[in-house]
Amino acid sequence: xxxxxxxxxxxxxxxxxxxxxxxxxxxxxxxxxxxxxxxxxxxxxxxxxxxxxxxxxxxxxxxxxxxxxxxxxxxxxxxxxxxxxxxxxxxxxxxxxxxxxxxxxxxxxxxxxxxxxxxxxxxxxxxxxxxxx
Ligand SMILES: Nc1ncnc2c1ncn2[C@@H]1O[C@H](COP(=O)(O)OP(=O)(O)OP(=O)(O)O)[C@@H](O)[C@H]1O
Numbered sequence: 401x402x403x404x405x406x407x408x409x410x411x412x413x414x415x416x417x418x419x420x421x422x423x424x425x426x427x428x429x430x431x432x433x434x435x436x437x438x439x440x441x442x443x444x445x446x447x448x449x450x451x452x453x454x455x456x457x458x459x460x461x462x463x464x465x466x467x468x469x470x471x472x473x474x475x476x477x478x479x480x481x482x483x484x485x486x487x488x489x490x491x492x493x494x495x496x497x498x499x500x501x502x503x504x505x506x507x508x509x510x511x512x513x514x515x516x517x518x519x520x521x522x523x524x525x526x527x528x529x530x531x532x533x
Contacts, residue, residue: 403477403521406531408449413471413515429484433476435532441467445530482520482521494507
């Protein structure tokens with residue numbers, strides 16, 4: 401099934417000049433960029449994005465991280481894009497992530513793990529609305 405998924409190259413990716421290095425991983429796996437923008441996220445936007453984590457001990461740190469400098473928001477499209485992009489990204493904690501996943505290659509820590517991708521069709525729709533309206 402052809403799907404669309406919402407991806408963020410988080411601030412640590414942009415700060416370390418990793419935009420191209422990460423995009424090439426998606427593109428060479430047959431995923432196409434449908435929309436893309438560099439922007440600084442507001443706290444409102446970051447809180448909306450991570451609303452499921454509101455109230456957790458790491459929530460404020462998460463919002464501060466996502467808003468501290470520009471990030472890249474994009475929509476990727478391809479066959480089974482949602483699960484394939486999650487697999488390319490790797491596990492939440494880069495230390496546990498399989499070799500050659502984006503988080504294993506570039507992730508700094510559990511709190512600064514460089515990329516985000518939607519985890520379901522519902523999340524993809526919700527997140528596309530948040531970032532691209
Ligand atoms: N126990 C934790 N301690 C610190 N940060 C955490 C913890 N759990 C999650 N996070 C942070 O919150 C983000 C969202 O957590 P989630 O469980 O949705 O993981 P994910 O789906 O792999 O990540 P993302 O939503 O960013 O793609 C993670 O990317 C991580 O940076």
